[in-house]
Amino acid sequence: MRPLFHPALEDIKPEAILYALSDPERVAIFSKLAGTACGGTCSALADLGDRVIPKSSLSNHFKVLRESGLIRSERQGVEMRNQTRCPELDERFPGLVRAILTAYGQLPEQLKTG
């Protein structure tokens, strides 16, 4: 398996963020992650209500989120722990992620303060 690519903070492009979050499924995944203390696994996020996302599609969603700089993924044994890069991102693009999640009506409780 190829090593996972994560862009450095300064290499994160707004167009990649916007593109990644222009898909409601990815927004739902990202929002769930943002509301989870420890990192969430892929399979734990497969069920977003109405439809079960095929695992290859899910894997691709995570790849898009990761390579856009929205999340960080780390292999932990047999599974993958994913967590958002919200604090860093807010430093680089102040208010952006919060405004987007709010627009979708998906700002998790954990991000409502501050």
Add this chain to the structure above:
Amino acid sequence: MRPLFHPALEDIKPEAILYALSDPERVAIFSKLAGTACGGTCSALADLGDRVIPKSSLSNHFKVLRESGLIRSERQGVEMRNQTRCPELDERFPGLVRAILTAYGQLPEQLKTG
């Protein structure tokens, strides 16, 4: 020519906004429009520095911006006047457009106040 479609404020979808603004060319067009008092025409926005956008592509960019709810277009004689729907949009999705333009480093002077 087909009549131009503009979504009602309540029908504007965040995914459409994000998708429309995930293309740097469209962001440049939108930002220029946002910094223009009277509506800008298509041809006036064709030149964004490095490359001249083919007019069919330009027409399509305007269509995407219009149908996502970001701009309003109105035929005026032989040309088209385009203006942003920023005030409405900010009511529906507070801070969203501003955060996006800021992330791109393209917030025009006119929007810096308030």
Add this chain to the structure above:
DNA sequence: TCAACAGTTCCGAATTTCTGAACTACGGAA
């Protein structure tokens, strides 16, 4: 009536997205 101009539509080529199937990687049991 005609020419020029602004912008739209059409359509084929190129690119991207989607997802089932095959595959890889790791951990636990025996």
Add this chain to the structure above:
DNA sequence: TTCCGTAGTTCAGAAATTCGGAACTGTTGA
């Protein structure tokens, strides 16, 4: 060690989307 099950990735081809040149539409002015 070998085998099995689970988590996730990669591959491949079908479907959908994007791009842009060429043709077209609608408007104004001569």
